[in-house]
Amino acid sequence: xxxxxxxxxxxxxxxxxxxxxxxxxxxxxxxxxxxxxxxxxxxxxxxxxxxxxxxxxxxxxxxxxxxxxxxxxxxxxxxxxxxxxxxxxxxxxxxxxxxxxxxxxxxxxxxxxxxxxxxxxxxxx
Amino acid sequence: xxxxxxxxxxxxxxxxxxxxxxxxxxxxxxxxxxxxxxxxxxxxxxxxxxxxxxxxxxxxxxxxxxxxxxxxxxxxxxxxxxxxxxxxxxxxxxxxxxxxxxxxxxxxxxxxxxxxxxxxxxxxxxxxxxxxxxxxxxxxxxxxxxxxxxxxxxxxxxxxxxxxxxxxxxxxxxxxxxxxxxxxxxxxxxxxxxxxxxxxxxxxxxxxxxxxxxxxxxxxxxxxxxxxxxxxxxxxxxxxxxxxxxx
Numbered sequence: 001x002x003x004x005x006x007x008x009x010x011x012x013x014x015x016x017x018x019x020x021x022x023x024x025x026x027x028x029x030x031x032x033x034x035x036x037x038x039x040x041x042x043x044x045x046x047x048x049x050x051x052x053x054x055x056x057x058x059x060x061x062x063x064x065x066x067x068x069x070x071x072x073x074x075x076x077x078x079x080x081x082x083x084x085x086x087x088x089x090x091x092x093x094x095x096x097x098x099x100x101x102x103x104x105x106x107x108x109x110x111x112x113x114x115x116x117x118x119x120x121x122x123x124x125x
Numbered sequence: 126x127x128x129x130x131x132x133x134x135x136x137x138x139x140x141x142x143x144x145x146x147x148x149x150x151x152x153x154x155x156x157x158x159x160x161x162x163x164x165x166x167x168x169x170x171x172x173x174x175x176x177x178x179x180x181x182x183x184x185x186x187x188x189x190x191x192x193x194x195x196x197x198x199x200x201x202x203x204x205x206x207x208x209x210x211x212x213x214x215x216x217x218x219x220x221x222x223x224x225x226x227x228x229x230x231x232x233x234x235x236x237x238x239x240x241x242x243x244x245x246x247x248x249x250x251x252x253x254x255x256x257x258x259x260x261x262x263x264x265x266x267x268x269x270x271x272x273x274x275x276x277x278x279x280x281x282x283x284x285x286x287x288x289x290x291x292x293x294x295x296x297x298x299x300x301x302x303x304x305x306x307x308x309x310x311x312x313x314x315x316x317x318x319x320x321x322x323x324x325x326x327x328x329x330x331x332x333x334x335x336x337x338x339x340x341x342x343x344x345x346x347x348x349x350x351x352x353x354x355x356x357x358x359x360x361x362x363x364x365x366x367x368x369x370x371x372x
Contacts, residue, residue, distance in 0.1 A: 013210075014223040018203045087226060089322030107322040109230045112196040113189075 003028045004123060005048060009040040009055035009067060010085070015108075019054060019085065022112040026119070037062025041070065044077055052123060057086040057097070065100055072101035081122040085110060197329040200228050201336055208340045214348040218250045221314070221341050226252065229330050230323035231316045235260040238304075238312035238345070239267065239276055246276050246313065257317040259295055270296040276310050279303050281334060285325075293317055300326065302334045304342035311342050 006023050008031055010016045020031040032048060034040040036059040044050060053071065055064040064084055071077045081103045086093070089107040097105045104118045207220045218236060225231040233253030237246040244267040251261045268277040275282050282301040284293055293299055298315040305311070314337060319325070 012223045012227055014203060014207045014220060015227045017207065018199060018228070021199045021203060087230075087232075087320055089320055108227050108320070109200075109323070111193075112199060113192045 002026075003030070004051040005030045005032060006119075007032050007034060007040060007043060007050045007053045009034045009037065009053065009059070009064065011035050011056065011059040015056070015085075018110070019115070022110075022115050023119075025112075025116055036060055037064065037067035037070075040067055044071070044080075050080055052119060053080055053082045054085055055082065057084060057088055057093070065097065068097065068100045068102050083115075083118060083122070085115075193329075197332060200329060201332060204228060204333060204336055205340050208344040212348050212351040214345070214352050217341075217344045217348045220344075221337065222250055222252060224333065224337065224341075225314065225316065226320075229316070229326075229333055230320045231318070232320045233257050233260065233318035234298075234314065234316045235263055236312065236314055237263060237265070237272065237276075239310060246272060249312075253318060257293075257295065260315070260317065263295060263315075265296070271298070272296055272301055272313065272315060275301040275303050276313055279305055279308060279310050281338070283326075300334065302338055304345060305338050306342050306346055311346055314341070 004026050006026075006029060008016050008019050008023075010019065010033075016033050020033070023029050023031050032043055032050070034043055037055075038061045040053070040055065041062075044053075053067075055067055057064040064086070068082055068084070071080060071082060078101075082101065083104045083106060084097045084102045085106045085108060086097075087108045094105045103122055106115060106118060204224045207224070208217065211217060211220070221236055222234075225234050231252070233256040235248045235251040238249050239246050246263070246265045246267065248261055248263045254261050263272070265272045265276075267273050271282050281303065282298075284297060284299045287297065291297070295317075298317045299319065300314075300316045302314045302316075303310045304313055314334075
């Protein structure tokens with residue numbers, strides 16, 4: 001997908017940079033960064049049209065699960081695909097994330113190729 | 126005696142039949158030859174197809190390998206970039222923690238620094254104390270036990286290579302990586318448990334350990350020096366302020 005806008009919600013600057021690095025594979029993609037759920041909601045309420053959200057779960061102020069839940073309840077945002085990227089690898093965590101409305105669940109440490117494939121599946125060309 | 130006209134007719138038909146049969150035999154022979162040629166060509170094409178299939182598999186495997194290398198290089202780049210992005214000691218330690226959690230997949234670990242005056246290694250940061258109680262306040266003499274030996278010798282320790290076997294403990298972590306500036310060890314990283322989804326260390330983890338051993342050490346050392354010089358600068362500045370106000 002050309003000119004896609006990705007919102008990366010992650011409290012770790014290291015992870016944000018790593019994810020942004022992987023997303024550079026998409027032609028003309030733009031990465032917007034947020035450090036927590038509240039920060040992300042402010043960006044989502046702004047003029048930028050976001051094509052896909054990548055969020056961590058464990059973050060200060062507002063965690064990723066709450067963010068997923070709020071996005072899915074919002075009529076204007078509910079169709080945005082969401083990928084959870086987290087250290088929480090238990091099956092019940094995955095089920096909870098997907099049940100709240102996330103489209104995919106990726107465990108850290110991430111493999112760039114896996115992330116790209118997941119995004120490509122969610123954002124057809 | 127007049128010849129029977131039916132005999133001539135029969136002979137004529139017989140000769141035509143004979144010619145036709147001979148023609149059929151020749152055609153059959155030609156087709157057999159053609160079939161053999163085509164079979165040979167098919168065999169060649171099959172061989173070529175298998176060759177190309179094997180080449181494709183080779184390219185696919187190389188693509189996966191290059192993808193993995195790209196991923197590893199990105200990890201290494203981001204880790205070194207972040208480590209040298211600040212001179213604040215707490216931030217450097219936090220970045221080391223982030224690398225251990227997010228890039229290596231460590232669940233329980235401790236970062237220890239060496240006190241040069243007492244020659245003791247002490248925990249300055251830890252994560253996952255619930256899985257390994259006591260890692261938040263490790264204090265080990267240089268040269269004692271596995272951790273002390275790693276700090277003295279400057280060689281990494283891996284539990285998987287320990288012939289003694291047994292269980293992971295505070296002094297026998299999954300991995301103990303010295304933080305070194307050239308040959309001088311300033312501390313170490315001890316990893317006790319990996320994330321649930323991570324079964325074992327991968328090849329890139331050892332690369333990251335090597336990077337951490339050098340870059341984290343210089344980043345920690347530089348940040349400590351910076352904070353010390355900041356303190357000294359503040360003291361001198363206060364002293365100068367005092368002098369200028371009193372004079």
